[in-house]
Amino acid sequence: MKRTLDLQSNIHTKPLKKRILENWDLYLLLIIPVALLLIFSYYPMFGLQIAFRKFNASGGIWGSPWVGLDNFKRLFTTNKIVQVFINTIRISGYQILVEPIVTVTFALMLNAVFSSRYKRLVQTISYMPHFISTVVMVGILRQILNNRIGIYAIVCEQLGINAVDVWSLPEAFPHLFVWSIIWQNLGWNSIIYIAALSSVELELYEAAEIDGASRFKRLLYIDFPTILPTFAVLFILKVGSMMSIGYEQVLLMQTPLNLMYSEIISTYSYKIALEQSSDYSLGTAISLFNSVINLVLIYIANKLSKKISGIGLW
């Protein structure tokens, strides 16, 4: 405790060298995460230069000729690129709007469950899909939504509705993708909110109860404001990765019929770089452009959040 207080009082009052010597054991612990960050996050960034070169495997990264912004010019003159951007924004925007709302609602409702045994049961079972691999998850989805033999077909038959093949409907893709992600990560993502809710002081509940507040009112005026800062931080982080939707699941869910809605930046750069033409330079240019947009978005989201709620990442 004293050490913590000492550290807090020492911040920016002593030179860095002196602080390192005084707290060498803490700085020693930092070596491993910093090394990991440098090796796996910063060192690979040398490869980004192939976005400005015409990469050939025989010459390697350093031996390939510089082409300036040619790859970016090619990127913006590709016919498909506008559609790909629209698809990416549509899917990620949908996910950013719906997923946090559903997760927060689930966490609030779970926290309000009366029986602690039932609460634990729901909590444990809701974590399970998180541990299923993406391939298996898409397999389950294909089985369930099969319009001839899946659960979906059985339900439609019982209701007397004609079961439409949802995999052949391009406009159904964003819904399938977003809701399958919500299904898989709902329980897992709610952990952080449940942890935040556990920090609510019991005195607040007791005072509200004495004042005659119902459980719903307590949820609305005590629980919800408690998780708001956590929500804001997670929302900023989510906006920062808006353009980076994981390509594995989209690739697995893609069919020639839904490509019009399912081709996103990550799948497109994957196909350009590794499948169709092995054009590594164009693939890297697409990814670099994507990362720049993400950086701008996270900056804007942080600014907005700071302005609206006073909560920001930096």
Added chain:
Amino acid sequence: MNNKYKNISVEDKIFYSVINVVMLLSLLAVLIPIIQLVSSSISEPKAVYRGKLC
């Protein structure tokens, strides 16, 4: 728990009932696909579609 539950207001009872129903639905939404996955792993998937295990 029963005594505690008896002492709460009607409004809260309705609230808890709604919560319990929603949680039950979310429980089923998670469990049904997982049960189908496990059944398909240990049995013939086509039989699982017909609601059987073999």
